[in-house]
Amino acid sequence: MVLGDLGNSLRESLDKLRGKSRISQEELSEVIKDIQRALLGADVDVELVMSLSNSIRERASDQEPPPGASASDHVLKIVYEELVNLIGDSSDIPLNSQKILLVGLQGSGKTTTAAKLARWFSTKGLSSSIIQTDTFRPGAYDQTKQMAEKAEVLFYGDSSSKDPFEILQSGMEATQHTDIQIIDTAGRHALEDDLITELQKIDSIVKPDRSLLILDAALGQGAKDQAKLFHKAIGIDGVIITKFDGTAKGGGALTAIHETNTSIAFIGAGETVQDLDRFEPNGFISRLLGMGDLRQLTERLERAMQEFADEDDDWDPMSLLKGPFTLLDMRRQMRAMNKMGPLDQILDLMPSLGKGSLNKIPADAVDSTKDKLVTYDIIMNSMTPSELKNPRTIGASRIERISRGSGTSEDEVRELLSQHRNMEKGIKQMQGLGQGDLKRLMKRMQKGGGMDNLDLFK
Amino acid sequence: MFESLKSSLKRFKKEIKSTFEDSPPEPDVLPVSDTKEETSSETISFKDKASSLAQGKAIFDQKGLSSPLHDLELSLLSSDVEIGVVDVIIDAVRNDLVGTTRKITTGIDSVVEETLKKALLSVLDESTFDFKSFLSSNSPPVVIIFIGVNGVGKTTTLAKFAHFLDSMGYSTVLANGDTYRAGANEQLNVHSEALGKKLITHQQGGDPTAVLYDAVEYAKAHGIDVVLCDTAGRLHTNKDLMSQLEKINRVVSPDLTIFVDEAIAGQDAINRARDFNEMAPINGVILTKTDADTSGGAAISIAHAIKKPILFLGSGQEYEDLEPFNSITFVDNLLN
Numbered sequence: 196m197v198l199g200d201l202g203n204s205l206r207e208s209l210d211k212l213r214g215k216s217r218i219s220q221e222e223l224s225e226v227i228k229d230i231q232r233a234l235l236g237a238d239v240d241v242e243l244v245m246s247l248s249n250s251i252r253e254r255a256s257d258q259e260p261p262p263g264a265s266a267s268d269h270v271l272k273i274v275y276e277e278l279v280n281l282i283g284d285s286s287d288i289p290l291n292s293q294k295i296l297l298v299g300l301q302g303s304g305k306t307t308t309a310a311k312l313a314r315w316f317s318t319k320g321l322s323s324s325i326i327q328t329d330t331f332r333p334g335a336y337d338q339t340k341q342m343a344e345k346a347e348v349l350f351y352g353d354s355s356s357k358d359p360f361e362i363l364q365s366g367m368e369a370t371q372h373t374d375i376q377i378i379d380t381a382g383r384h385a386l387e388d389d390l391i392t393e394l395q396k397i398d399s400i401v402k403p404d405r406s407l408l409i410l411d412a413a414l415g416q417g418a419k420d421q422a423k424l425f426h427k428a429i430g431i432d433g434v435i436i437t438k439f440d441g442t443a444k445g446g447g448a449l450t451a452i453h454e455t456n457t458s459i460a461f462i463g464a465g466e467t468v469q470d471l472d473r474f475e476p477n478g479f480i481s482r483l484l485g486m487g488d489l490r491q492l493t494e495r496l497e498r499a500m501q502e503f504a505d506e507d508d509d510w511d512p513m514s515l516l517k518g519p520f521t522l523l524d525m526r527r528q529m530r531a532m533n534k535m536g537p538l539d540q541i542l543d544l545m546p547s548l549g550k551g552s553l554n555k556i557p558a559d560a561v562d563s564t565k566d567k568l569v570t571y572d573i574i575m576n577s578m579t580p581s582e583l584k585n586p587r588t589i590g591a592s593r594i595e596r597i598s599r600g601s602g603t604s605e606d607e608v609r610e611l612l613s614q615h616r617n618m619e620k621g622i623k624q625m626q627g628l629g630q631g632d633l634k635r636l637m638k639r640m641q642k643g644g645g646m647d648n649l650d651l652f653k
Numbered sequence: 654m655f656e657s658l659k660s661s662l663k664r665f666k667k668e669i670k671s672t673f674e675d676s677p678p679e680p681d682v683l684p685v686s687d688t689k690e691e692t693s694s695e696t697i698s699f700k701d702k703a704s705s706l707a708q709g710k711a712i713f714d715q716k717g718l719s720s721p722l723h724d725l726e727l728s729l730l731s732s733d734v735e736i737g738v739v740d741v742i743i744d745a746v747r748n749d750l751v752g753t754t755r756k757i758t759t760g761i762d763s764v765v766e767e768t769l770k771k772a773l774l775s776v777l778d779e780s781t782f783d784f785k786s787f788l789s790s791n792s793p794p795v796v797i798i799f800i801g802v803n804g805v806g807k808t809t810t811l812a813k814f815a816h817f818l819d820s821m822g823y824s825t826v827l828a829n830g831d832t833y834r835a836g837a838n839e840q841l842n843v844h845s846e847a848l849g850k851k852l853i854t855h856q857q858g859g860d861p862t863a864v865l866y867d868a869v870e871y872a873k874a875h876g877i878d879v880v881l882c883d884t885a886g887r888l889h890t891n892k893d894l895m896s897q898l899e900k901i902n903r904v905v906s907p908d909l910t911i912f913v914d915e916a917i918a919g920q921d922a923i924n925r926a927r928d929f930n931e932m933a934p935i936n937g938v939i940l941t942k943t944d945a946d947t948s949g950g951a952a953i954s955i956a957h958a959i960k961k962p963i964l965f966l967g968s969g970q971e972y973e974d975l976e977p978f979n980s981i982t983f984v985d986n987l988l989n
Binding site: 238333345384412415443 | 732805948
């Protein structure tokens, strides 16, 4: 699970303050120490951690908690605000024609990101192209070409040329008609003078509207110097964190945006071309604090629903709240969920309803759920349209036929039917609720535990 | 290389010296404990101090050590040593120094240096790997696979390693077990041509174990000494690809599994090394990108996490840029 130790240790240290209305200097020192360790353990630059923790300490001891607020809420709020202060807003990415230059260390994921980014723009209705100027790394041309095909965007490269400037010049012309021109560059570290000079030349040819630094989430304290030197060479306008589906916390990105005085634009988490999310600071921090990322989840949900609706025009998600809930509805829901991406990634984005409950879901459970969805789909393919619409008509002999037809066991078919009955029950309850009831339900959920801090951040 | 670690240790030596050299412990001040664990060595009696002073020795006490140790902790962290490993090192140094007496004549420097050396070697694996005897003791073809996270430099390292074996007089065939990433075949093909090596590949999307099988068959038929197998980069959290790795390891049962990671990695290095080691037991590590001004902590973290030797450091873009690593010279180097 991606939700990692940083969230856990922060939560743990703040838990120590739960139920107290005042905080002693010793307790504060203890919490500050834990916060420092958590941030250092997340690869945030040491000096940055110190200045951050100093401001937290000052504010926490100077400011009285507002009446009625507990000490832990108060400190949490300060920690949150200081992090917001540090992280700032996400980079502004206007949806108009622009040239984007991607730079970064070897192996940070520039090429994959180029394809993801091109696809991101094209889903927003802008035609995009990728120009590959990496003449150094063997296979860079082929990789980009294949990735661009997957992303369904225009590709320009020249495998026979060894001159990045030549490729660049003809590439810029060949892709001029596209709204977004993404220029991928060879990986380099900021200490190679000749490669930095080359980059400066590329920069002067492209005159990019935006130069983005690609940073591996696992990058250590080296992030500081790399960011500083890249910034000095060509001027960095934003950062993209990659490989965020690993266990690394991406603290190096915080250092980098601090050094370049910029912000994080996107987060890459996954191997497929759609695995790129717009960076959302509040969500990122909530995630650091172990409270899930509500907004990112909604975005994914909307996107999946949208893609789904494109294929299946007649279906309105709100129809769930009317009429009977059929197996067809259940299948649509399951497919929509699959579209949102791997289940474990989605679970990661969800707020934990109880404190830390999300972390307690065993990894196996996630996988078995994924498998189950596949099996359910197979079973439903062996049902007749009328069975799908009226699952109550499915008796023992039909179960036998369906299991044989789908190559599954009768138990699995029964499990599917009982799952449907459970979901139907839930939906019926929601159908019965009026507006006021829904609000009361939300309130009750908030009182339940982990979400009680959310109202702080509105 | 590893300048940041070096200067951390140097600073620590200096601080200890300035704390203890100019002010020998005052007999009337009892050391104040500021750590969680109470050790017996903390309470140094007046008598001990008096007697050691009389014998021309001084004692390192908790109070005097606390600030230099805190600084050492932070500077190790800023050198990318993993936080848990930092704790191990700091505890080892503290336990070794607290209550230690020293002869004024030997100087504080050498005592502290000895302590640091011991602490560092305790987290590193001291064993070295002798390729010559390894290769001659295994019947050819010797199968070596390279594993690691995406973008750490597995393919480049494999090519450098082929070059290294060339210099030792061993023939190699390359196998591309990365049937996953776009451009993988092409990348390895360029290296195989440059090095004049046969490359065995299958189509993208194929089964990596089948490629490796073919490569071994090829090596047998042509009397080639070593099969070098590349694998697809994978994040240790990607369950499907990690079980594929487990399968490769099970089916191919390589003679040597080399874990490649980048020296610029931060705190997460330890998690990857552990997870990979679980799926395909690692025999040795190669750290890449050491030319990118790395602080070097990842070397210590990884070695500690899996207790396996670091074999080489990859330090540039040329085939020659593969430096043998030895933990004892590494530590000596850090302390000098």
